[in-house]
Amino acid sequence: MNLQRLTETARSLVAGAKGLLAMDESTGTCNKRFAILGIPQTEAFRRAYRELIVTTPGLGECISGAILFDETIHQQKEDGTPFLKILVEAGIIPGIKVDTGAKELAGHPGEKVTEGLDGLRDRLVEYSRLGARFAKWRAVIAIGEGIPSQGCIEANAHALARYAGLCQEAGLVPVVEPEVIMEGNHMLEQCFNVTERVLRTVFDQLYAQRVVLEGMILKPNMVLPGLTCSTQEGVEEIADTTVRCLLRTVPAAVPGIAFLSGGQSSELASARLNAMNVRFKSRLPWALAFSFARAIQQPAMAIWKGDNTHVLAAQQALYHRAQCNCAARRGEYNAAMEKR
Ligand code: 13P
Numbered sequence: 001m002n003l004q005r006l007t008e009t010a011r012s013l014v015a016g017a018k019g020l021l022a023m024d025e026s027t028g029t030c031n032k033r034f035a036i037l038g039i040p041q042t043e044a045f046r047r048a049y050r051e052l053i054v055t056t057p058g059l060g061e062c063i064s065g066a067i068l069f070d071e072t073i074h075q076q077k078e079d080g081t082p083f084l085k086i087l088v089e090a091g092i093i094p095g096i097k098v099d100t101g102a103k104e105l106a107g108h109p110g111e112k113v114t115e116g117l118d119g120l121r122d123r124l125v126e127y128s129r130l131g132a133r134f135a136k137w138r139a140v141i142a143i144g145e146g147i148p149s150q151g152c153i154e155a156n157a158h159a160l161a162r163y164a165g166l167c168q169e170a171g172l173v174p175v176v177e178p179e180v181i182m183e184g185n186h187m188l189e190q191c192f193n194v195t196e197r198v199l200r201t202v203f204d205q206l207y208a209q210r211v212v213l214e215g216m217i218l219k220p221n222m223v224l225p226g227l228t229c230s231t232q233e234g235v236e237e238i239a240d241t242t243v244r245c246l247l248r249t250v251p252a253a254v255p256g257i258a259f260l261s262g263g264q265s266s267e268l269a270s271a272r273l274n275a276m277n278v279r280f281k282s283r284l285p286w287a288l289a290f291s292f293a294r295a296i297q298q299p300a301m302a303i304w305k306g307d308n309t310h311v312l313a314a315q316q317a318l319y320h321r322a323q324c325n326c327a328a329r330r331g332e333y334n335a336a337m338e339k340r
Pocket of ligand 1: 022
C-alpha cells in the first residue's frame with residue numbers, strides 16, 4: 001500500500017477552499033430526477049447532462065474531485081474526448097461510486113444495508129487502471145420508531161470498513177459515507193444521538209479493519225432536525241450541534257470531512273457549512289468541506305431540462321453553486337451571493 005500517495009490524494013481532495021462534486025447518481029436515481037423535470041430517461045440524455053457538468057468553464061477553481069458513476073466513467077464528450085480526460089485537464093481528481101445500492105436488511109423492517117463487496121477487489125483494480133483515485137460507498141441509516149437498530153448500524157459500519165480497506169489496498173482513497181437521512185419528524189437531538197452512535201461504530205470498524213485514517217475522507221450528514229419536524233433550528237445552532245457531534249467522534253488523523261447535502265436546499269447547505277467554518281474553522285483538526293450532489297447540481301438541472309440551448313445558463317448556475325460552497329469553506333458566504 002502506498003500510504004504517502006493515499007495521504008496526498010486525501011489531502012488534495014480537501015485542500016484550500018475546494019470540495020467534491022458528487023455526480024454519481026445511479027441510473028435509477030438520475031432517471032428519477034430527470035422524470036420530475038420532464039427530461040427523457042435515456043443513456044443519451046444522461047451522457048449529455050454529464051457532458052454539461054464536466055465541461056463547465058472554471059469548475060476546477062472550486063471542485064477538487066468529481067465522483068462518477070460506472071456508466072459515466074466510461075463516457076465521452078460528443079467529440080470523443082473521454083470525460084476522465086476532461087476532468088483531469090481541469091485539475092479535478094476523478095472518483096467512482098462503487099457500492100451497488102442500499103437493499104432491505106433481512107429481519108429489520110424499514111432498514112437497509114448497502115451491498116457491493118462481492119467482486120469489489122477486481123472492480124477497484126479496473127477503476128484505478130481507468131484513472132480513478134478515490135471511491136465512494138454510501139450507507140443509509142433511517143430514524144424512526146425503534147430505529148436505527150444496532151444490527152443495522154453494525155452491518156453498515158462493517159461493510160463501510162471492508163470497502164475502505166479494499167480501496168486503500170488498491171491505492172484509492174475511500175470516501176466513507178454513513179448517511180443518517182433527513183426523512184422523518186425527529187428532533188435535532190435525536191439526529192445528534194443517532195449520528196454520534198453511527199460515527200462511533202463506523203470508526204470502531206475502520207480501526208478493526210486497519211483502515212489508515214490519514215488516507216480517507218469522511219462524508220457524513222450534517223446534524224439536522226427531521227424534514228417534517230415542527231422545530232427547525234437556525235443555521236448557527238445546526239452548525240454548533242454538527243461540529244459538537246463530529247468533535248466527539250471523528251479522530252484528528254482524518255484529513256477532511258466533506259458533507260453530503262441530503263435534500264437540504266442549496267442555499268441552506270451553503271449557509272450551514274459557512275456557519276461551521278466561521279465559528280470553528282481555526283479550532284478544528286480536520287477540514288470541513290462539501291461533497292454535494294443535489295445542493296450543487298439541482299438548479300443547473302432545472303435550467304437545462306434536456307434542452308441544449310440552455311447549456312450555458314445551466315453551467316453558469318452550476319459554477320455559481322460551486323463558488324458559493326467554496327466561499328462557505330472560507331467562511332465568506334453570504335445571502336448577497338444569491339442575488340445575481
Ligand atoms: P446529496 O448531496 O444530494 O445528498 O448527494 C450526496 C451523495 O453523494 C449521496 O450519496
